[in-house]
Amino acid sequence: MKRFCMLTGIVLACSTAAIAQDEKKTDDLFKKLDKNSDGKIVADEIPENQTRFFERLVRLGDADKNGELTQSEFSKATSE
Numbered sequence: 905m906k907r908f909c910m911l912t913g914i915v916l917a918c919s920t921a922a923i924a925q926d927e928k929k930t931d932d933l934f935k936k937l938d939k940n941s942d943g944k945i946v947a948d949e950i951p952e953n954q955t956r957f958f959e960r961l962v963r964l965g966d967a968d969k970n971g972e973l974t975q976s977e978f979s980k981a982t983s984e
Contacts, residue, residue: 927979934978944972 935941939949950958965973965981973981 926983930979930982931975933982934975944974945978946972 934945937945937949945958947955947958961973961978961981962971965977965979967977967980
C-alpha cells in the first residue's frame with residue numbers, strides 16, 4: 905500500500921512539473937508575440953501566416969470580446 909501511494913505521489917509530481925513547463929512555454933510564446941510589450945496581443949502583432957491561428961484563439965479566449973488577448977486569455981485559449 906505504501907509503495908502505491910509513493911508511486912502515485914511521483915506521478916502527481918511529474919504531472920505538476922509537466923504543467924508548469926507547459927505554462928512557461930505559453931508565457932514565453934505570449935511574450936514573443938506581444939511585440940510592443942503592452943500585455944496584450946492584437947492582430948497587427950501576429951505574422952501574416954499565423955492570422956487564422958490567432959483568429960481561432962480570439963474566438964476561444966477573448967473573454968471581453970475586444971479582439972485582443974491578454975496573457976490570461978491567451979493561456980486559456982491555448983489550453984483548450
